[in-house]
Amino acid sequence: MGRPAPTQKRVESMSNGPEVLTPRSATEAIELFGDGGDTAIVGGGTILVPELRLGSARPARALMLHRAGLAGVSKDGGRLTIGAMTPLNALASLADPIAACVSHIADLEIRGQATLGGNLCARNTDAPRGDLQGVLIALGASVRSVGAGGERTEPTEEFLANRDDRLVLDVSFDLPSAGAYAYLDRAHTHEYTALAVSAVRTSDGTIRLGANGAGPHGLRLPSAEAAAANHAAAGAAALADVALFDDAIASAWYREKTLPVLVRRALDQLEDAA
Amino acid sequence: MxxxxxxxxxxxxxxxxxxxxxxxxxxxxxxxxxxxxxxxxxxxxxxxxxxxxxxxxxxxxxxxxxxxxxxxxxxxLAPPGQLSTLQEAWIHHYAAQCGFCTSGFLMAATAYLENGGSDDHAEIATALGGHVCRCTGYVKILDAISAAARGDSFDLTTTAAGLRTTIKGVDQ
Missing domain, CATH: 3.10.20.30 (Beta-grasp domain)
Incomplete structure (x- = not known):
């Protein structure tokens, strides 16, 4: 070994970083989070750690949740509750469309670290992130969160439209009788999914549809749901429910051509799954 | 802290x-x-x-x-001066070109093998799908992990003598 012996070095990067809070329980996490406000929530860290290192995120405080509990999947009758800190790998054995969606997020290593809460709260700013948003909308999931005004439990789409300064505790939903997931296939494991449609048949036979990559966050497709008896018509109707956009992965034009196809495929799959 | x-x-x-x-x-x-x-x-x-x-x-x-x-x-992965079976497979199958991706591949493949992973190329590719080799030497990498999964043994003195010598040189 020609190299000199290592000297004791102090890693200086991020020395001007945020105040770091590490709660040891959910109660403490809620207390420390308070009303939020310039607080970055560190779940798995797969999105935030590079942003903090590069300085594109400069929060005043970082709330690290790895010791706060908040992880785990519990079942009460036909209802599932999933803690915000549950790693995505732990969802891979659940029913479709969750399992099908999770198996297409990044790779095994990332899925072992990334969390449900992080995915739900991920922003579309530089890539179509948050693949589970459309899935949870289709499942009719409720999101329980805290922040200014206290605890709130609301449908996923309402949470997504108003999620600034909220700390997610868990999501819960009734197990569907069938589920399906249709998405734009990708050349490489780490390519983001440009567009995806989730379809769910609830235990009372209602069909619910959610889309990802079709708006500023996951969206419900009510017009397509109303036309769901005819799969092709539902696909065309879905265009009324979305706000398509250009990004580095797909143009709005391409999304417009693809969305009806994915809606039709998801409904076809749902029919086959029943 | x-x-x-x-x-x-x-x-x-x-x-x-x-x-x-x-x-x-x-x-x-x-x-x-x-x-x-x-x-x-x-x-x-x-x-x-x-x-x-x-x-x-x-x-x-x-x-x-x-x-x-x-x-x-x-x-x-192995005591100083020695190599794990996977590392030997890497040399035997010429799975490193520039070598920059090798450390990450070795650790991911070590976990794959310790969890009972098989020698099936498709399964290996799924487990290690997030790893990039910019020399695009994927076939050799799959061969090496497969060989280690099967427990093949390697006579590196004949199959990759030059590389082996280089490694000994580094050890000394």
């Missing part, structure tokens, strides 16, 4: 800001240089180490999240 992690069986005390990526603590403070800083965005796999036996991107993990954890890197 000051905290303890175990690196390749040795307890180490490190002094770093809590959100510093594990990768930077390993490389810059502890002089453990096998994990490479590639994309530093989770997209390439060159920084993969084992955290309590699970393969993880060290560029994405805040150091304080692994306080008390057992970290394994290529330096800990």
């Amino acid at each position: 000051s905290l303890n992690i175990t690196v390749n069986g040795t307890s180490r005390t490190v002094n770093a800001e809590p959100l510093t990526p594990l990768l930077h603590v390993l490389r810059e403070e502890l002089d453990v240089l096998s994990p490479k800083a590639g994309c530093q965005n989770g997209g390439c796999g060159t920084c993969t180490v084992l955290v309590d036996g699970e393969p993880r991107r060290s560029c994405l993990i805040p150091i304080s999240a692994v306080e008390g954890a057992e970290i394994r890197t290529v330096e800990g």
